[in-house]
Amino acid sequence: MSAKDCGNHGMKRKKLIKRICSAILLFVILVLFAILLVWLILRPTKPQFTLQDVTVYQFNVTSPNYLTSSIQVTVQSRNPNDRIGIYYDKMDIYATYRDQQITLPTLLLQTYEGHKDINVWSPFIYGNSVPIAPYLAASLNQDESSGYILIHVKIYGKLRWKVGTWVSDHYRINVNCPAFIRFGNQASGITVSAGIKYQLSQPCSTDI
Template identity: 40%
Template sequence: MQVTLSTRNPNAHIGIYYEKLDVHAIYQHQQITLATALPRTYLDHEEVSVWSPVLYGKDVAISPLVAAGLMEDLQSGCVSLDIKVSGRLKWKLGSSMIGKYQLIANCPAYIPLGNPSKMESAVKYEFVHLCKVKVE
């Protein structure tokens, strides 16, 4: 599955250096894809960056309770996932890099599914959901 994530630096004086970021998908509190590394990125004042990583997991073992929930979601035609981003960042003030901080973001995604009996596949939809972001 491919997801598109964007980040914006709203600050007029401080740059943001994303030193290490990983992204993966969660279904009902269980990780269902491998962690995918995002490229190191520097965002200057008021800049935007966009990433479109491909997340994958093959033969992922899930608990029976999660499997039952997945079957219900498949029958209803919509799956709810959380896209998790975690990593480290630094602030840049002038020519100085300041500190190392932990970044954790949770982005909800609601994915409508095609009808398997009609040989339809999931269609690309644009979802604009705000992520909950914590920097420590």
């Protein structure tokens, strides 16, 4: 084989590699363009959560530093998307006070939320003699004496998006709902079966 033939063979190989690289680059560009196009058409928006009401049946601090609570909450979720459905899979709801969890997690029922649909959950969250830090016990006693307390109702779990017949992988969802509750003479709630119900309609923050 002459040097000329070897040179032609090398040039053909370089052209082939260049064409393969160009094809791969074009494929990647088309995939990215398709993803961008789907996003522009669908404009996915995270669900909107609202804490509608809180019913407090028990909320007591006992010595040395224990908290017993029994609370029913009503949480509404709304899917604002026109073309995207949402599967809510494993979702736990619980309450915190100053970043410390004060109730056991309660599992919400799995459900599917269609386009522009609304779901409502009304679970009980409770904790029996939950140990809390000494400074939190002092803060709770002070807040209750003042007639008000701020707790946060939180939801942590997984969801999946549904577009047509396609269903995505799981995404983590964190929902945080502040609940400002008044006690004692300043109570503004409604007595319901030995509990006090507070109408809140409080928007929640949602991270996905």
